[in-house]
Amino acid sequence: TAQDDAKKPWERQVYFGEQHLHTSASPDAFVIGVRGTWEDAYNWAMGNEITLSTTGAKIKKSTPYDFVAITDHAEYFGVMPRLVDPKDPLSRTEFGKKMQDKSIKPTDPGSPINAILGSLITSTPMKEFVTPELLQDNWKRYVDTANKFNKPGKFTTLIAFEWSSQPNSKNLHHNVFFRDDEGPDRVFSALDSEHREDLWSYQEHQRKLGHENFSIPHNSNVSNGGMFAVHKSNGEPIDAAWAERSARNSPAVEIIQTKGASETNPALAPSDEFAN
Numbered sequence: 001t002a003q004d005d006a007k008k009p010w011e012r013q014v015y016f017g018e019q020h021l022h023t024s025a026s027p028d029a030f031v032i033g034v035r036g037t038w039e040d041a042y043n044w045a046m047g048n049e050i051t052l053s054t055t056g057a058k059i060k061k062s063t064p065y066d067f068v069a070i071t072d073h074a075e076y077f078g079v080m081p082r083l084v085d086p087k088d089p090l091s092r093t094e095f096g097k098k099m100q101d102k103s104i105k106p107t108d109p110g111s112p113i114n115a116i117l118g119s120l121i122t123s124t125p126m127k128e129f130v131t132p133e134l135l136q137d138n139w140k141r142y143v144d145t146a147n148k149f150n151k152p153g154k155f156t157t158l159i160a161f162e163w164s165s166q167p168n169s170k171n172l173h174h175n176v177f178f179r180d181d182e183g184p185d186r187v188f189s190a191l192d193s194e195h196r197e198d199l200w201s202y203q204e205h206q207r208k209l210g211h212e213n214f215s216i217p218h219n220s221n222v223s224n225g226g227m228f229a230v231h232k233s234n235g236e237p238i239d240a241a242w243a244e245r246s247a248r249n250s251p252a253v254e255i256i257q258t259k260g261a262s263e264t265n266p267a268l269a270p271s272d273e274f275a276n
Contacts, residue, residue, distance in 0.1 A: 017067035018045060020175055020254065025072040027116055030080035031106065038142060041070050042149040042157060067156035071175040073164045074189035075120055078138030079129050125191040135186050147181050159183040165194040170226035172196060173218035174250060178211050195233035200249040215250045221260030
């Protein structure tokens, strides 16, 4: 139509990208052997050949992406690779030395991996790894890397992270995306709060500071219904104000990953009119 023709080309163009990507900066990815860096991820997304850290295979995308958002977990963001980097002071701490000790298996009760995972499961932070200085330094490194790879009009690197709340083992993770090239001073993690209303407060505060943002809930297959619960975090029934706040801060939802989907079946969700 004439109205469509009057629009700018970018308003009519479809773009393809990755909005949920992890590197060695995420504890869970690191634990299963991922050593890929932010640089590796951006190079792969741009169509350059990289070496897969888990298998050593050479991989290359046949079609480069238009955009990519690396969404490493906010909890211990960027800490793991520093613990095994001989050039980093963290590697010379007692915990870092244990991380590098080949005789300690990840499955050993007293292993550093178990300590990290245990703190995430119980939302009990290891204080030495959540200091403001450490978190801000790791986040700044990430933002600087994202901006280095950002090519306006050709390849967009979105500043983002994953808030990884899992109360009672229910996955309520949300990926948070920022529009500007500066982003916040620090991430907001489940160690700060596991309630999504508090995540929304963080998002709203960042908007007041000039950092426009939105969040996309993780696919809900392991949320046990919690991602689309009919109650607030405090147990009260949701109301119109809560729903409007949800829509304002989290306007979309992740439908599918290779490991699960948000689709459901009437047998599992008899009160969901959209099931099946």
